[in-house]
Amino acid sequence: MAASYELKASARDRVGKGAARTLRREGLLPAVIYGDKKPALPITISMKETTLTLQKGGFLTHIGIVDLDGEKHQVIAKDFQLHPVRDTVLHVDFLRVAKGATLTVDLPVHFLNEEECPGIKKGGVLNIVRHTVEMTVPADNIPEALEIDLLKAQPGDSLHISAVKLPEGCHPTITDRDFTIATIAAPAGVQETDDEAPEEVAEETSE
Incomplete structure (x- = not known):
């Protein structure tokens, strides 16, 4: 699996908030593998x-x-802490990645052909329920994003995970239902064509 970046590191023998502040003043970040x-x-x-x-x-x-x-060490960043005001990086957690491993990651959702979407052209609005989807993926083939094509989406349509062509070896962590990723909200004054859509969107957003 090809790495997309490489960072130089040194072993850290100082721990605690005081030591972390000293490191940051020296231009260094505390991290852990x-x-x-x-x-x-x-x-x-x-x-x-x-x-x-x-x-x-x-x-x-x-x-x-x-x-x-x-x-x-081959790794993937699992979490990082930002300063609440300055938005600078304070700490990073790295997970070791073994050969043949699978990972759980949040993949962004990209929408294709939004300008050509008939539902939007008719006055509908794209309502994104999930901007990311938690997926189990092979470590050597992590997709950049999930893609949903809006070329045939009509007002009132609900777009579910089943509408996504998933890369090989990739599976959503939610497996007990065909969850909603987005809807095309019908224009004001137009009756909802999918009576279950509003209820399902409420269910997804309440998770």
């Missing part, structure tokens, strides 16, 4: 390089390499 039934490794990484990698997008869905003092 965990998983794959191995001990967690506290590390430090470059604040600048990590921020640039994060700004490129896909940080939580791309495989990366953390070079820890010459030993390369």
Whole structure:
């Protein structure tokens, strides 16, 4: 599986809030590598390089390499903490990725042919219920996004996960129902053509 980024790291022997603040003043970020039934490794990484990698997008869905003092670890970022005011990165959690592993990631949903959608052309509005979908995916073939084609969508239509052509080996973590991802809300004054759509949207948004 090809890595999309590589970050240099050093082992971290200082822990606690005071040590973390000192590291950040030095341009470093506290982070940890965990998983794959191995001990967690506290590390430090470059604040600048990590921020640039994060700004490129896909940080939580791309495989990366953390070079820890010459030993390369294949990882995926599972979480990162941002400063509540300055929005700068404060901490990153990396999960080790073993060969042949499967991962659970939140994939963004992209809508195709929105300008040509007949339901929107007739005055309907695209109502997005889920901007992301939690998926189980192979670590060596993580899709960039899920795609839904709106070329035939009409006013009142509900677009479910079954309408998505899923990449090979990818499955939604929700398996007990054909959940809604988006609807084409009918124009004001037009009777809803799918009587179940409003109820289902309410169910999805309440999760």
